[in-house]
Amino acid sequence: MGNFLKNITLSFKIVAVASILAGVFLGSSVGYIVMQTRGALIDSQLSVLKTSVESERARIGGRIDEVSNILLAITGTPPIQGIIRANKNNGVDSFENSTLEQWRKRLGAIFSVEASSVNLFAQIRLIDSEGNEVVRVNYDYDNAEIVQKDLLQNKRTTEYFIKTSSLKEGEIYVSNAELNREGAPSKISEPYTPVVRYATPIFDEETGSFAGIIVLNVLVDKLVKNASVPIGEKYIIDKEGFFISHPDKNKEWGGPVNLDTGYSMQTEFPSFSVLNSEVSEDAFTKDGNIVVYAQIVDHASGDEEVLWSVVEILPLSVVMGPINKNIQRTALIGSGTFVLLFIAFLFSIRFLLRPLKTLVYGAESVGSGDFDTKIPVTTNDEIGKVGQAFNSMVLQIKSSYSILEEKVSEKTKDLRNNLESLEKAKLATVNVLEDMAEEKKKLEAVSDRLSLATQAAHIGIWDWDTVNNVLVWDDQMYVLYGINKDSFSGAYEAWQEGVHPEDLKASDLDIQAALKGTKEFNTDFRVIWPNKSVHEIRAFAIVKRNDAGEPIRMIGVNWDITHEKEVDRAKSEFVSLASHQLRTPLSTINWYSEMLLDGDAGKLNKQQTDYLSEIYKGNKRMVELVNSLLNVSRIELGTFAVDPEEVDVISLVQETVKETGTKAIERDQKISVECDKEIPIINADPKLLRMIFTNFITNAIKYTPEKGSIKIVLKNIPKGEKVNEKASKEDGFLYSVSDTGYGIPKSEQSHIFEKLFRADNIQKMDTEGTGLGLYIVKAIIQKIHGSVWFESKEGEGTTFSVWIPLSGMGKAKGDKKLT
Amino acid sequence: MNSDHTILVAEDERPLLEAIVKKLGDKGFATVAARTGAQVIDYLNEIENISAIWLDHYLIGEANGLDLLARIKESEKWSSIPVFVVSNTATQDKVATYMKLGINKYFVKSENKISEIVDEVTQTVLGEK
Numbered sequence: 032m033g034n035f036l037k038n039i040t041l042s043f044k045i046v047a048v049a050s051i052l053a054g055v056f057l058g059s060s061v062g063y064i065v066m067q068t069r070g071a072l073i074d075s076q077l078s079v080l081k082t083s084v085e086s087e088r089a090r091i092g093g094r095i096d097e098v099s100n101i102l103l104a105i106t107g108t109p110p111i112q113g114i115i116r117a118n119k120n121n122g123v124d125s126f127e128n129s130t131l132e133q134w135r136k137r138l139g140a141i142f143s144v145e146a147s148s149v150n151l152f153a154q155i156r157l158i159d160s161e162g163n164e165v166v167r168v169n170y171d172y173d174n175a176e177i178v179q180k181d182l183l184q185n186k187r188t189t190e191y192f193i194k195t196s197s198l199k200e201g202e203i204y205v206s207n208a209e210l211n212r213e214g215a216p217s218k219i220s221e222p223y224t225p226v227v228r229y230a231t232p233i234f235d236e237e238t239g240s241f242a243g244i245i246v247l248n249v250l251v252d253k254l255v256k257n258a259s260v261p262i263g264e265k266y267i268i269d270k271e272g273f274f275i276s277h278p279d280k281n282k283e284w285g286g287p288v289n290l291d292t293g294y295s296m297q298t299e300f301p302s303f304s305v306l307n308s309e310v311s312e313d314a315f316t317k318d319g320n321i322v323v324y325a326q327i328v329d330h331a332s333g334d335e336e337v338l339w340s341v342v343e344i345l346p347l348s349v350v351m352g353p354i355n356k357n358i359q360r361t362a363l364i365g366s367g368t369f370v371l372l373f374i375a376f377l378f379s380i381r382f383l384l385r386p387l388k389t390l391v392y393g394a395e396s397v398g399s400g401d402f403d404t405k406i407p408v409t410t411n412d413e414i415g416k417v418g419q420a421f422n423s424m425v426l427q428i429k430s431s432y433s434i435l436e437e438k439v440s441e442k443t444k445d446l447r448n449n450l451e452s453l454e455k456a457k458l459a460t461v462n463v464l465e466d467m468a469e470e471k472k473k474l475e476a477v478s479d480r481l482s483l484a485t486q487a488a489h490i491g492i493w494d495w496d497t498v499n500n501v502l503v504w505d506d507q508m509y510v511l512y513g514i515n516k517d518s519f520s521g522a523y524e525a526w527q528e529g530v531h532p533e534d535l536k537a538s539d540l541d542i543q544a545a546l547k548g549t550k551e552f553n554t555d556f557r558v559i560w561p562n563k564s565v566h567e568i569r570a571f572a573i574v575k576r577n578d579a580g581e582p583i584r585m586i587g588v589n590w591d592i593t594h595e596k597e598v599d600r601a602k603s604e605f606v607s608l609a610s611h612q613l614r615t616p617l618s619t620i621n622w623y624s625e626m627l628l629d630g631d632a633g634k635l636n637k638q639q640t641d642y643l644s645e646i647y648k649g650n651k652r653m654v655e656l657v658n659s660l661l662n663v664s665r666i667e668l669g670t671f672a673v674d675p676e677e678v679d680v681i682s683l684v685q686e687t688v689k690e691t692g693t694k695a696i697e698r699d700q701k702i703s704v705e706c707d708k709e710i711p712i713i714n715a716d717p718k719l720l721r722m723i724f725t726n727f728i729t730n731a732i733k734y735t736p737e738k739g740s741i742k743i744v745l746k747n748i749p750k751g752e753k754v755n756e757k758a759s760k761e762d763g764f765l766y767s768v769s770d771t772g773y774g775i776p777k778s779e780q781s782h783i784f785e786k787l788f789r790a791d792n793i794q795k796m797d798t799e800g801t802g803l804g805l806y807i808v809k810a811i812i813q814k815i816h817g818s819v820w821f822e823s824k825e826g827e828g829t830t831f832s833v834w835i836p837l838s839g840m841g842k843a844k845g846d847k848k849l850t
Numbered sequence: 851m852n853s854d855h856t857i858l859v860a861e862d863e864r865p866l867l868e869a870i871v872k873k874l875g876d877k878g879f880a881t882v883a884a885r886t887g888a889q890v891i892d893y894l895n896e897i898e899n900i901s902a903i904w905l906d907h908y909l910i911g912e913a914n915g916l917d918l919l920a921r922i923k924e925s926e927k928w929s930s931i932p933v934f935v936v937s938n939t940a941t942q943d944k945v946a947t948y949m950k951l952g953i954n955k956y957f958v959k960s961e962n963k964i965s966e967i968v969d970e971v972t973q974t975v976l977g978e979k
Contacts, residue, residue, distance in 0.1 A: 614938040618959035619865045625963050626869060631876065654960045 041387070042380040050373055057365060061358075068354055073321065076262075076350045077314050080323040080343050083262055087341045088325035091255055091267070094151065095227075095329065095338070098249050099203055101145055102229050105155070105245055110138035114157065114165055115235050115242045135166050136177070142168035143175030153211065153226055154248040157233075160196075160241050162187025186246075195230040195244045204230045205329050205338065208251045208275050210284060225251040225275070225284060251275055263321070263345030272296035275339060296342070321345045386414040390421060402429035491589040493572075495523065497546065497582050502526055511568060511589050513560030531557035531565060538570075545574055546582045549760065555592065567593040599667060610661040617657065620650045652799055659803040663786060666810040673814060675714045680764060681706050683717060684745050687724040694732045701740040702728075709747045710764050713837055719811050720835075726804045727768035727831045733800060734793060734829070735772035742769045754834050755820050763817070767832035774825040783821065784809040792825065808833070855901035855975050856880040860890045860918070861936075862910045866959070870904060870936075873968045879975070887913030891921070900931055901975045904967075905953075907937035907944065916944065919951050932974050936967055 105111070109127070117124040117131035124134060142155035146168060156167035164183035169176045186192050195204040206228040211220040226248040235242045255267050255276050267276035272295040277283045282294040302318050314323045324342040386409065393406035404425060408418040485492060491508035495501070500522050509516055512529045519525050530538055534556035545552035552572040557565050572587025624647040627635065635643065665671040688704055695702050731741045746765045748754050754765060775783060775790050782788045787802040812819045812833055823829035857879045861867040864885075871881045882897065884890045887909050894900060903922070907915040915935060922928045935948050936957045945956050954974055957967050 611938055614960040615863055615866075618938060619863065619869075621960060622866065622869045622964040625965065626873070629965060631872065657960070 042377065042384050045380050046373065046377045049376060050369070053372070054369065057369070061361065061365070065354070065358055069351060072350055072354060073316060073347070076321055076345060077323065080262055080321060080345055081314055083265075084323045084325045084341050084343050087265070087343075088327055091339070091341070092327050094254055095205075095249075095327065097149065098151065098229050098247060101149065102203060102231050102245060102247050103201065105141065105145065106231055106233055108138070108141055110134045110141065111157070111233055111245070112236050114138065114159075115233070116237075118159060118165075118242075119235075135180075138166045139168055139177035142166065143170075143177065146170035146175045147173065151249050151253050152247055153224060153250050154246070156246050157243060158186050158192060158246065159243040161185070162189075162192055165243065191228045191230045191246060192244060195232055195246075196241060198232050200232065200234055202231065204228070205336075206230075207271075208269050208284075208339075211248065223284065227251055227254070261343055263343045263349070266296070266342045266344070268296050268340050268342060270337065270339075274299075300344070316347065319347045321347060321350065386410060386418065390414070390418055393418075393421060393425075397425050397428065402432060485588070489590060493526075493587055493589065495585040495587075497585055508589060511566070511591055512558055513562065513564070513566070518561075529558045529560075531559055533557075542585075545572065545585070548574070548580075548582075552585070552587065555596075566591055567596045602664075602667075604664075610657045610664070613657045614654070617650055617654050620646065621654070624650060656801050656803075659801045659807065662807050663803055666807060671814075673716045673719065675716050677712050678715045678717045678720060679712055680710050680715075680720065680766075681708070681745060683720055684724055684743065684766065687721060687728060688743060691725060691728045691732060694729070695741065698732065698735075698737045698739075700732060700735060700738065702743065703740070704743045704745075706745045707747045707764070710745060711837065713764075713835075715815070715835070719815070723808050723811060723833055724766065726808050727766070727833075730804060730831070731768045731770035731772065731829075735770040739771040739828075741771075743767070744769070748834060755818060755832065759834070762837040763834050764837065765832060765834050767830055769828065769830035771828040774827050774829055775821075775823040776825050780821075780823060784819075805831075854880075856882060856897055856899065857902050857904060857971065857975070858882050858884065858890065858893050858897075858900045859904040860884045860887075860909055860915070861904070861906045862886075862908055863906075866906075869964060870968075873964055874904075874971070877968060877972050879972075885909065886911040887918050890918050894922070894928055900928075902932045902934065902954075902971055904971065905933055905935050907935065907939040916947060916951075919948065919953065923951050932971075934967065934971055934974075936962075 113124045113127050113129055113134040114131060116126050117129070117134055122131040124130065138157060146152045146155055147170070150173070152170050154167060154169050157165040159165050162185045164178075164186060167178040167183060169178055191204055191206055198204060208225050208227050211224040211226050229247040229249060230244050232244050233242050234240065264278050265276065266274055266278075269275050274283045274294055274296070277294070282299070284293070313325060314321070316322070322342065322344050324340050326337045327339045327341065329336050329338040389406050393404050396404040402425060405422050406418050408415050408422070484490075485505070485507060489507060489510070491511045492505045493508055494503045496503075502521050502523055502525065504519065504521075509519065512519075514529065527535060527539070538554060538556040541550065541552055541554040544550035552570065552574070555567060555569050558568050559565055568589050569592045570587055570589050572585050574582045575584040575586065577583050624643055626632065627643050628640065628647065662671070684704070684706065688702060692702060728741070728743065735741060744765065744767045746767075748759050748763050748765050750759055750762050752759050754763075773792055776792055779788075779790045783790070784805050786806045788806075789800060789802040793800065809819055812835075815835065817833055817835040819831070819833045821829060821831045857874050859867060859870050859874070859881055861870060861883070862885050867883050867885065871883055874881050879901075882893045882900075884893055888911065890903075890905075890909075905915045905918065909915065909918075915937065919933060919935075922931065922933065929952075933953045934955050934957065935953050936959055938959045948956055955970060957970075
């Protein structure tokens with residue numbers, strides 16, 4: 032279809048469109064005219080039919096009324112009362128001096144006259160109050176016959192007698208149209224003589240009592256015939272719808288053989304059965320027919336009852352016959368004209384479009400590369416001008432094409448040269464790519480190994496784009512946090528959701544410090560799984576920065592240390608409990624030694640006192656060792672508390688010097704203190720500070736020979752000032768203790784802060800010491816974000832220093848305090 | 851006379867208990883010694899005027915020093931009796947709880963001389979050393 036539309040010519044398209052438009056216009060115009068004409072014709076026919084039906088109704092109605100008048104007139108004639116009187120008086124009317132027989136004859140004569148005058152009646156009779164026919168006149172073919180007395184019948188059981196006998200004076204009974212019946216049992220008389228019975232009661236003038244009825248049998252045929260010639264098919268139907276009058280005689284009276292199942296309006300015209308019910312319209316078109324009807328009302332009975340209906344039906348085909356012929360004729364002529372016009376139009380258009388065709392051929396020729404094409408221009412109209420413009424355009428294209436060819440030739444040359452260079456570059460690139468592929472393979476192998484290693488070690492790897500806040504986890508991370516991939520949004524906040532609320536602030540601070548570059552990210556925290564179980568996580572990460580030093584990425588690892596922590600905790604709990612249990616017997620030794628020394632058990636001699644003092648001192652050292660072990664266990668548990676309060680550092684240093692000074696005096700050592708008075712009151716845990724200060728001094732005293740010297744320095748260090756060869760990051764103070772002691776051998780200096788480490792040179796000497804003091808100091812310093820270091824030369828002495836920030840110590844929750 | 855004052859000593863370690871009783875006796879105090887929580891309550895009920903209580907954290911039986919102290923401080927009759935806790939158990943939480951319940955002082959056995967503790971008790975009870 033698409034191809035067909037593409038291939039048909041312009042001329043054909045124009046003609047086709049014009050034809051379609053003309054066809055639509057002509058069709059709709061003719062349709063409109065036909066519709067209008069049809070409507071007018073139907074209206075006109077309806078009007079004619081209405082007049083016809085109405086005239087028929089009026090004619091029949093008038094005759095029926097005439098019958099009523101005749102009937103009533105008869106009741107007032109003298110023979111009626113005469114017969115009544117004679118009947119009462121054995122056949123003698125003494126009032127008029129006449130006999131019943133005389134009155135019968137006179138009435139028969141009146142009946143005959145009436146029957147002849149209107150030529151409508153089949154019978155006229157008088158029936159007495161007992162139902163006996165008194166007088167009957169039969170009228171047939173213009174001949175009135177008074178029936179002989181012995182042929183008169185009793186009509187008491189007839190419907191018309193029964194119904195009429197109950198009427199009042201002047202009222203009339205009108206029967207439906209009926210076929211006359213004669214004999215007993217009665218039979219329908221043939222030929223069929225349809226009648227309508229008109230009856231009225233008569234009364235005795237003297238007594239006013241019912242005296243009988245007068246009945247007129249009106250011939251229906253005569254009543255309805257003699258109508259004007261109908262336009263359509265005319266029908267008269269009775270109340271039940273049976274045909275009183277039908278164009279086909281055999282269908283009248285329903286076909287008299289069987290009135291119950293015979294022809295009626297309902298059976299013949301089921302769709303018009305509406306005529307027998309209440310209707311609002313007396314004219315309509317239905318099923319291709321125009322239907323008009325009118326009701327004949329019985330005025331005589333006084334009930335204004337519909338007696339019959341006159342119906343006239345005219346098929347529309349009859350009405351439309353002439354106009355249909357005209358339409359056919361018009362259509363034939365129109366089609367012929369249309370074909371002729373189409374052909375003429377097609378040729379005209381082809382003629383007009385011929386120059387355009389030449390233009391098309393020219394364009395096709397130029398399109399195929401013939402720039403010498405020139406089309407003939409024969410007219411000066413719009414197409415002629417297009418032709419001129421086309422010729423001029425072809426000349427220009429020809430000129431441009433030659434220039435273009437030259438340029439293309441040049442560019443092709445350049446392109447060839449470039450292609451050669453590219454070919455070389457391609458070769459080089461292939462070589463590089465091969466090298467890269469090899470490197471990639473190596474890298475993949477390393478990556479695989481790393482991946483396997485992390486999987487085996489249950490280490491999760493994370494990568495956080497800090498600029499866009501996109502956090503990417505490997506599979507192991509989800510295992511560590513007990514969640515699935517769908518429930519993780521991949522942002523920093525999503526990670527925080529899993530962290531234990533108590534650890535959230537500290538871990539966040541650690542990350543912020545790492546991003547700022549003030550601290551390495553190496554921290555532990557707890558996570559809560561969706562099933563509420565708590566897991567310990569250790570995290571380590573490095574921060575990647577851009578050229579400006581701003582953090583852009585943080586890559587790190589997590590692993591589960593829950594089990595590790597539990598083992599540590601159990602270990603430390605054991606040490607803690609063991610230490611506690613050790614204290615009780617130590618206390619016993621302490622107190623009893625003390626009591627003996629105090630003379631509570633009697634005075635001791637010098638030797639006893641010396642021995643007991645050794646026991647007492649040894650026991651004290653044992654208590655110290657146990658305390659140190661307890662502190663170590665608390666440090667390793669991470670459960671030691673920091674309880675800051677306002678502390679005067681200078682006073683604290685002086686106190687510790689005083690407390691430990693007696694030992695130095697015993698050893699004839701010289702202690703000097705150099706205090707910077709600018710150190711302010713700080714917020715710190717005094718117990719922890721005291722432990723640091725005391726540890727340095729007691730170490731110096733212990734590991735310096737007699738007569739040596741010890742120097743204690745307390746110095747304010749403002750932010751930026753160098754301390755331990757680095758610029759201080761914030762305001763703080765320096766506490767250092769220098770001695771002229773044994774010093775630490777260089778080879779052992781790296782172990783000095785390790786737990787239970789004691790240098791070789793010291794162990795050979797008779798010095799007290801647990802090897803735990805510096806380990807504890809280092810742990811405290813780390814907890815309060817300070818720093819500790821030393822300088823030592825074997826045989827010359829040692830200086831231990833700490834730097835503590837003036838911002839002091841933050842409160843840290845813990846089960847236990849260091850003692 | 852110091853013997854007018856009775857010190858209730860609650861300590862589960864027999865040697866320590868004996869040392870305490872001896873030292874307090876030397877100061878002239880009458881002492882009653884209990885090794886279980888039940889004994890402490892019995893003595894408090896039986897003896898009208900206990901001047902001070904020397905209380906260890908660990909005692910024989912289920913009740914510990916904290917349970918006893920809570921009961922003592924709840925009682926209108928006993929709540930004003932000075933209490934000295936002398937224990938080797940010195941966790942931060944426990945010390946804080948003891949102090950909060952209203953003890954006079956907390957001593958760590960291994961850190962303090964017995965004579966120092968006895969002096970402190972004497973000073974509190976008699977108002978002198």
